Amino acid sequence: MAEEKKPHPQPPPSWSALRLDLAGLVLSLLPVYADCACFAAVCPQWRAAARQLQLPPLPLLALPDGTFYSLMYDKPFHFPGCGFSGYENVCGSWLIFSRDDGCFMVNPFSRATVTLPALSSVRLRPPNASAKSKWAEGGSVESANLYITWMRINEADNLRISKLILCSPNLVAALVGIGPISQILMCQPGALSWSVRAYDRIEDFQDMSFYQGKLYAIAKDENLLVVNISQDHSTGDPQVSRIGRVIEGDCPTWYDAVFEDNSSACKKLYLVESRGMLLMVRRTIWCQFPEPGGDGKIMGGQNEFEVFEADFEHSRWVKVSTVGDDQVLFLGRRCSRSMSVSQYGLPGDRIFFLDDDEDNRLDYAYDEEKTSFGVYSMRFRSIGSGDPNISWKRCAEMYLAAWLFPQDR
Template sequence: MMAAEKKPHSQPALSWSSIPLDLAGLVLRLLPTYADRARFAAVCPQWRAAARRQQQQLPPPLPLLALPDGTFYSLPYTKPFRFPGCGFAGYQSACGNWLVFPRDDGCFLVDPFSRETVTLPALSSVRLRPPNAVAKWSEDGTVKYADPYTTWMHINTSEKLHISKLILCSPNLVAALVGIGYTSQILMCQPGALSWSVRAYDRCKRFEDMSFYQGKLYAVANDENLLVVNISQDQSTGDPQVSRIGQVIEGEPWYPVVFADNTIPCKKLYLVEGHGALLMVRRAIWCKVPGPGMRGKVVARESSFEVFEADFEHSRWVKVSTVGDDQVLFLGRRCSRSMSVSQYGLPGNRIFFLDDDEDNRIEYAYDEENTSFGVYSMRFRSIRSGAPNISWKRCAEMYLAAWLFPEDR
């Protein structure tokens, strides 16, 4: 009698949810965008747990491009999206992962990724140092002018007063450049505080940018002087305040000159940390001016870039020819960052930049109605459009495009 045939045991069906956590981590490291990582975590509880476990080891995702109408782009994708449940339209600035919404009764920072909110004081609530400070004026005939120079007391009542740059330096320290047009001053507060603090008689400067670098706050002015902002605590309230602003590097700036071909360079400066160094990026926007005896607008054309590293030991700026073969600088008036991109298979040594001027800080016009972000190659010294399919109208409310960095969560 023949033995009965043994039936093979059926193998259980494999599921994507059974992927080993280590392998899931390798997959996550190859996803360059916040949107991709969010989709990965939404597949199942196991993948969500893998994403949480790997969060601290993952390289930061590429930034989002935010527009004030509530539209976002998740680079390198070119399809616009909106966060579900809230459009986040109407922000006035951005800082890392925060969108900034000034209101008459205060300022609100919102993280669109976690929906966390931080409150800051209104610009009308500022604690003066000294508390009895007053504006000092002189007159020359019918002309009234600030004496001996413009201070916070000369600009604090202007209807055009606004935040041009805001940094969350730490959980207990917020710094802001606040002013009108090109003239601004540095204010400080704690999150949730009732007022800002300002040195009322310090001279307002044409500040271009600020950066919190290795535990210190730095600012660069249009003359390319690098300033360090020393911070202390108010003895009665414990609130942070500026104790002194000192110069650490004297700049060697150039100033606009009209060339024979009727072009003139207009300058923008950015401060950004890159490869552990503090960098100043000088952007020249080459503009066409009307010829002699002709009337017309100053029109912006192409841009060029120079990068300088702060040499603190010798108190000087040192020009560099590269930002790193694996690095990309994302430059914007509101927020700038340096990021490694080699793990995503993207070329480095490039600068991604925005045309994000403010109405009261612009010296030129544009021929084209639409704009996008541009990409400058440090290696080839050339510019191309970052993504032809990503564009927005170049009008007042849309100058405020900004990079948003979700890795700060």
């Protein structure tokens, strides 16, 4: 009788042979950037799968002291190395730092660095601009104050970048000013100077967004402005050629008025691109004034949110009742984004927001000593707290808390 042949044992399949569809299922369960990075570090095949699938991880919550939080975990962590504390602004996946000889951007995920000019190095247009602008000549001091230009604030000690956008590899736009007023500056990454229209009036710009190849800014009056960009013929550097209004705002007149119960409404505006649309988010903070003659502070209270879509064809804002069943708007004064969250099993049609106050434009105080992020439901028109285990002290050093988006790396 012939000897029965035993089957030759097959080696177990290698993890590197994991099918792409299965790799996608694994990645969809890893909403945290650190977990996605560990997945990609297993082997070249998994790294290639992570690049090909490109599932965007949820944003991190960055704090100025170098602490970071993931929304799926409630324990803080720090990036190895310098720690990235002391940043002054955030742009997508970039942290912006300032020093005497210039500014620079650092991507904590890739460790890439981009240099920017110092705010003291600004190329004026026209080059012979002076603080005594043509609008102020022959007029009174009062009339000059009604038309404040860059030449009136450019040497201020508290000049700062309130918003910065890396529009393209060759274009950086920034809102630079003092307190609530600012001007639009531009430069190329690595350039030695910014460019500014010296005689344009300073505005109370609330936000700025690069949408479908164009730069837009929104002022406190809810006017949407388009910023036309040209090149300097002698240097090739980008510069603002013209700022025009594309949508006239229809802001309620009762903002900043004090009602009989000593309440008043403060407003913050945000521009966010979502599903191919440009949205304006109007955030109302109801404040309570002290009784007449009292020494108390103005206290911030309940938040309300309204969302509007830019209707460019009819030059108007159109109010919408939803941001999408699978969408979450992450709102922040420094950086805002819209993301699909359905692949992570999270409910959509919500707004995650920060207090994002600034020390030099703070209009009210708070009862609570600590703060965190809040969550607004568009569907139920209600506000809930964020993760109770994620919080930080409410103080000037921590005003610059911001969302950081790894998918922009």
